[in-house]
Amino acid sequence: MHLSFERREGRVYSRFSLSKFYQGYDNVIHGGIISLILDESMAYLQGVEERFLTGKITVKFHSPLYVGEEVEVEAWIEEERKRFKITKAVMRKVGGEKVAEAEALMFVFRESQK
Secondary structure: OOOOOEEEOOEEEEEEOOOHHHEOOOOEEOHHHHHHHHHHHHHOOOOOOEEEEEEEEEEEEOOOOEOOOOEEEEEEEEEEOOOEEEEEEEEEEOOOOEEEEEEEEEEEEEHHHO
């Protein structure tokens, strides 16, 4: 997939389109791929000395994503606790139509805990 994620002002962004290799139904991107991308974007919110482990993820689908359509993903931390964080992400088509949104419980593993 080779997606690149950019951090800006405490959020993570990525803009891309997907090929037929990721389709489920003919010309429609598989929902599992969309879920994976939302999860990955929320994982990119982790800090330098911490790692996020997805404990629970909920994905809500709004509209199909077709092969070749350009989308943007945005992820942010909604709530921070010592041992976990609640993160959210949304995928929108370039025109603004929402494809899917996700919320995850991310367990925080600090590098100093090794």
